Amino acid sequence: MAINSKIPAGAIESKWEDYKSHVKLVNPANKRSIEIIVIGTGLAGASAAATLGELGYKVKAFCFQDSPRRAHSIAAQGGINAAKNYQNDGDSTYRLFYDTVKGGDYRSREANVYRLAEVSANIIDQCVAQGVPFAREYGGMLSNRSFGGVQVQRTFYAAGQTGQQLLLGAYSALERQVALGTVKMYSRHEMLEIVKIDGKARGIIARNLITGELERHFGHAVLLCSGGYGNVFFLSTNAMGSNVTAAWKAHKQGAFFANPCYTQIHPTCIPVSGDHQSKLTLMSESLRNDGRIWVPKKQNDNRKPNEIPQDERDYYLERRYPAFGNLVPRDVASRAAKERCDAGYGVGSSKQAVYLDYASAIERYGKIEANKHGIEDASHDEIVRLGKEVVKEKYGNLFDMYEKITGENPYNVPMRIYPAVHYTMGGLWVDYELMTSVPGLYALGEANFSDHGANRLGASALMQGLADGYFVIPYTIGNYLADEIRTKAIPTDHQAFVDAENSVKNRLHTLINIKGTKSVDHFHKALGKIMWDKCGMARNAEGLQSAIQEIRALREEFWKDVRIPGALDEFNPELEKAGRVADFLELGELMCNDALNRNESCGGHFREESQTEEGEALRRDEEFSYVAAWEFKDGKSWELHKEHLTFESVKLAQRSYK
Amino acid sequence: MEHKDLSLKLKVWRQKNSKDNGHFESYDVKGISTEMSFLEMFDVLNERLINEGQDPIAFDHDCREGICGMCSMYINGRPHGPWHGTTTCQLHMRAFKDGDTIVVEPWRAGAFPVIKDLTVDRTALDRIIQSGGYISVNTGNAQDANAIPIPKHNADKSFAAATCIGCGACVAACKNSSAMLFLSAKVAQFAYLPQGQAERETRVIDMVDQMDKEGFGSCTNTGACEAECPKEISISNIAALNKEYTLAKLKAEN
Numbered sequence: 034m035a036i037n038s039k040i041p042a043g044a045i046e047s048k049w050e051d052y053k054s055h056v057k058l059v060n061p062a063n064k065r066s067i068e069i070i071v072i073g074t075g076l077a078g079a080s081a082a083a084t085l086g087e088l089g090y091k092v093k094a095f096c097f098q099d100s101p102r103r104a105h106s107i108a109a110q111g112g113i114n115a116a117k118n119y120q121n122d123g124d125s126t127y128r129l130f131y132d133t134v135k136g137g138d139y140r141s142r143e144a145n146v147y148r149l150a151e152v153s154a155n156i157i158d159q160c161v162a163q164g165v166p167f168a169r170e171y172g173g174m175l176s177n178r179s180f181g182g183v184q185v186q187r188t189f190y191a192a193g194q195t196g197q198q199l200l201l202g203a204y205s206a207l208e209r210q211v212a213l214g215t216v217k218m219y220s221r222h223e224m225l226e227i228v229k230i231d232g233k234a235r236g237i238i239a240r241n242l243i244t245g246e247l248e249r250h251f252g253h254a255v256l257l258c259s260g261g262y263g264n265v266f267f268l269s270t271n272a273m274g275s276n277v278t279a280a281w282k283a284h285k286q287g288a289f290f291a292n293p294c295y296t297q298i299h300p301t302c303i304p305v306s307g308d309h310q311s312k313l314t315l316m317s318e319s320l321r322n323d324g325r326i327w328v329p330k331k332q333n334d335n336r337k338p339n340e341i342p343q344d345e346r347d348y349y350l351e352r353r354y355p356a357f358g359n360l361v362p363r364d365v366a367s368r369a370a371k372e373r374c375d376a377g378y379g380v381g382s383s384k385q386a387v388y389l390d391y392a393s394a395i396e397r398y399g400k401i402e403a404n405k406h407g408i409e410d411a412s413h414d415e416i417v418r419l420g421k422e423v424v425k426e427k428y429g430n431l432f433d434m435y436e437k438i439t440g441e442n443p444y445n446v447p448m449r450i451y452p453a454v455h456y457t458m459g460g461l462w463v464d465y466e467l468m469t470s471v472p473g474l475y476a477l478g479e480a481n482f483s484d485h486g487a488n489r490l491g492a493s494a495l496m497q498g499l500a501d502g503y504f505v506i507p508y509t510i511g512n513y514l515a516d517e518i519r520t521k522a523i524p525t526d527h528q529a530f531v532d533a534e535n536s537v538k539n540r541l542h543t544l545i546n547i548k549g550t551k552s553v554d555h556f557h558k559a560l561g562k563i564m565w566d567k568c569g570m571a572r573n574a575e576g577l578q579s580a581i582q583e584i585r586a587l588r589e590e591f592w593k594d595v596r597i598p599g600a601l602d603e604f605n606p607e608l609e610k611a612g613r614v615a616d617f618l619e620l621g622e623l624m625c626n627d628a629l630n631r632n633e634s635c636g637g638h639f640r641e642e643s644q645t646e647e648g649e650a651l652r653r654d655e656e657f658s659y660v661a662a663w664e665f666k667d668g669k670s671w672e673l674h675k676e677h678l679t680f681e682s683v684k685l686a687q688r689s690y691k
Numbered sequence: 692m693e694h695k696d697l698s699l700k701l702k703v704w705r706q707k708n709s710k711d712n713g714h715f716e717s718y719d720v721k722g723i724s725t726e727m728s729f730l731e732m733f734d735v736l737n738e739r740l741i742n743e744g745q746d747p748i749a750f751d752h753d754c755r756e757g758i759c760g761m762c763s764m765y766i767n768g769r770p771h772g773p774w775h776g777t778t779t780c781q782l783h784m785r786a787f788k789d790g791d792t793i794v795v796e797p798w799r800a801g802a803f804p805v806i807k808d809l810t811v812d813r814t815a816l817d818r819i820i821q822s823g824g825y826i827s828v829n830t831g832n833a834q835d836a837n838a839i840p841i842p843k844h845n846a847d848k849s850f851a852a853a854t855c856i857g858c859g860a861c862v863a864a865c866k867n868s869s870a871m872l873f874l875s876a877k878v879a880q881f882a883y884l885p886q887g888q889a890e891r892e893t894r895v896i897d898m899v900d901q902m903d904k905e906g907f908g909s910c911t912n913t914g915a916c917e918a919e920c921p922k923e924i925s926i927s928n929i930a931a932l933n934k935e936y937t938l939a940k941l942k943a944e945n
């Protein structure tokens with residue numbers, strides 16, 4: 034099957050406008066008889082389901098949590114980008130587009146990214162209209178902050194809880210449609226199979242997580258908004274339930290999986306504290322706005338941070354990247370931290386940590402406040418007190434979270450941080466219309482691969498999720514559904530539904546009857562370790578080859594020796610986990626294959642074989658300027674399809690933040 | 692941070708499903724690091740139960756960062772346990788001493804039936820939102836976001852109310868099982884904003900009606916909800932809600 038990304042012709046600035054003006058429409062009467070299934074109620078899913086409901090389609094939305102409001106998007110902290118140029122600092126649609134393409138290390142599709150930048154401003158308008166309480170200035174106008182990898186202030190935020198506020202906005206819109214009857218919500222349901230009829234996606238099999246019953250649901254189209262797969266590493270900043278299952282089932286039904294190896298390792302997370310660790314906690318990138326990152330200049334320095342004088346500290350990001358300093362993109366910041374720790378300069382008991390220090394920000398803000406209040410000759414203590422108040426207002430919830438987890442007060446001692454798995458740029462391959470390679474099956478939000486190339490800039494995932502759901506899919510899905518208005522709802526006793534349900538049933542039976550000796554978590558942790566060691570922040574051919582062998586062996590052991598307590602026909606969280614880990618055990622292998630195939634470094638993907646003399650990522654555009662889209666073949670292997678990337682509006686250059 | 696290992700006695704509510712009567716089960720747990728979170732202690736215990744061929748304890752959780760509102764344990768008589776302004780998932784074992792007995796139960800309220808063990812059904816809260824917890828604006832209807840300035844003070848107050856995570860601890864803390872704190876937070880969020888004015892009156896009436904229909908009790912101002920709310924949602928929202936409700940009712944009758 035050949036790849037067709039369906040990018041509209043014309044200049045980049047007019048592609049989306051032209052597309053919208055000419056795309057096929059479905060009239061309101063026909064919309065009422067068209068059914069759409071939406072898997073996931075994060076920013077992408079909730080915004081899509083609500084908007085499609087408003088348009089008059091019959092929508093069914095699914096999530097595995099007890100309420101759509103709890104999707105993983107709720108945890109996003111720092112903010113959402115939009116090219117509003119409210120700060121008058123030179124921002125524009127083009128600049129947001131350019132920053133995103135560059136930030137992604139020139140591995141994303143120009144047309145998609147431009148559209149994203151174009152609709153970004155509408156997102157902020159929409160959210161404000163819904164009552165999302167973004168941070169404001171005293172004059173009543175919206176406030177902005179800076180985020181990594183850019184030199185303008187275009188990030189809108191609500192303290193450190195931006196994802197929560199945006200999701201609650203989308204959730205409210207969704208619940209309004211539920212009340213109006215256009216959307217039917219299925220919470221505590223997990224989608225376990227895609228049903229295909231005549232090559233088109235026509236429905237799903239879902240498990241009711243409370244009763245264990247399998248259900249069949251028909252849809253003229255199916256939207257996967259099921260989030261990212263960072264939990265393949267076991268430890269990540271993702272919510273515990275985040276998983277690849279929905280996307281993986283789609284993949285096995287013919288949807289190509291694109292760039293699976295592109296993983297974002299976030300530089301500022303609370304370090305691992307022991308074997309009991311179940312997840313890692315992000316300290317928002319917004320903290321790098323004001324915080325300064327350093328390690329001691331001496332190796333194995335065991336002094337307390339406050340005892341190390343200024344001239345014995347190495348502010349290595351400011352040293353290596355004077356133009357962007359602490360605000361270099363995530364991939365660059367993470368590798369720099371790893372480099373320092375590997376070289377013996379790490380801090381804390383594990384030595385796998387660096388300092389994120391707020392002392393100078395507290396002083397700077399304190400002085401500004403003292404000036405504002407006309408306090409002359411303010412004492413140092415007074416300045417620090419005032420400064421702490423400002424920092425508390427900006428980042429209070431993050432500081433509190435740090436203290437709860439570590440027992441240390443970050444207002445007084447620098448935080449210890451270390452990189453952790455955070456986001457996956459790879460995902461289901463989609464065309465310009467967000468359709469996967471299976472007709473009628475779409476992927477939105479983190480579940481698709483489309484906009485972030487090899488590295489996502491901070492505050493761009495929320496933007497993408499909402500862009501996809503509010504402003505892209507409502508147009509592009511019409512282009513498909515306009516030809517489906519004569520398709521009557523297919524009864525779910527159709528053989529395809531029966532077969533799909535049977536295959537799910539068999540798999541669940543097999544799993545629960547293994548009755549082995551080791552828990553699901555045992556296997557998940559083992560997989561995570563392989564992935565982190567060999568397909569993590571630095572990768573090489575040898576390591577990846579051995580990882581593939583290890584994963585295969587682990588998968589075999591899993592299917593022989595996993596122990597899942599309880600029964601199929603009851604609420605059984607271990608069974609849910611088992612199904613997800615089984616899929617991770619397959620995905621992990623594909624990630625390593627992709628990483629092995631991509632013998633270049635780009636963005637979050639760092640191949641040790643391909644670096645500059647200064648240790649920066651070295652792209653190899655001649656050979657690798659493509660999207661790697663993997664097709665699942667013959668039930669056991671993969672075939673690579675290449676979507677070549679052409680850059681017409683942005684000039685390819687070696688990324689530099691120096 | 693220095694850490695210690697604790698030995699503890701857990702008394703945990705076990706209930707097979709909504710029809711089962713349920714009972715307490717005791718477990719001795721050892722080697723619990725003070726650096727663990729409360730839920731990580733449950734992970735350790737569950738791993739052991741699985742290895743021993745027993746049924747692990749079912750509990751709700753997802754983000755483990757205090758923001759999704761999914762975790763919901765009633766610990767030693769307090770929803771989310773001993774730390775003020777902290778969810779179960781953010782509670783760390785530093786809060787306990789070696790040898791402590793810890794009693795863990797699900798949220799108890801008529802409107803929150805138990806699904807299994809410590810897991811309850813909180814969909815009633817979603818239905819309260821469905822009855823009016825939104826501003827009716829379709830996608831595409833919005834004007835420029837800076838067209839209406841909103842005084843910072845109001846925006847901040849709206850935000851403070853909007854930080855409710857919908858966990859239901861306020862209901863579990865209340866002897867009447869009232870959901871007033873939850874409801875008032877949503878009403879307050881919109882009441883502080885110009886966008887929320889158009890539906891201000893219908894919203895409060897419809898949401899209170901729905902709360903009654905769901906079988907939540909009425910509020911008698913005991914203040915337990917505010918004391919236990921992990922997001923420190925202010926009880927002053929309830930007073931404001933009562934005023935809103937009375938005014939709206941008066942208007943509706945005139």
Ligand SMILES: Cc1cc2nc3c(=O)[nH]c(=O)nc-3n(C[C@H](O)[C@H](O)[C@H](O)COP(=O)(O)OP(=O)(O)OC[C@H]3O[C@@H](n4cnc5c(N)ncnc54)[C@H](O)[C@@H]3O)c2cc1C
Nearest residue numbers: 073074075076077097106111112224260478479492494495
């Ligand atoms: C701690 C943290 C902080 C972040 N901060 C920021 C930030 O400041 N700015 C930014 O731009 N980005 C941020 N991100 C990234 C961003 O939050 C996510 O990429 C984004 O929210 C993903 O949204 P989504 O809608 O694609 O998926 P999710 O929000 O992950 O939603 C997935 C949905 O799919 C459902 N689901 C999954 N599988 C199934 C299945 N099989 N059956 C049924 N339902 C299923 C789930 O129930 C859920 O409803 C952050 C991420 C993390 C981890």
Ligand code: SF4
Nearest residue numbers: 855856858859861920
């Ligand atoms: S008001 Fe507080 S206790 Fe009640 S649901 Fe909201 S966050 Fe939870």
Ligand code: FES
Nearest residue numbers: 755758760762780
């Ligand atoms: S698990 Fe999300 S708030 Fe506790």
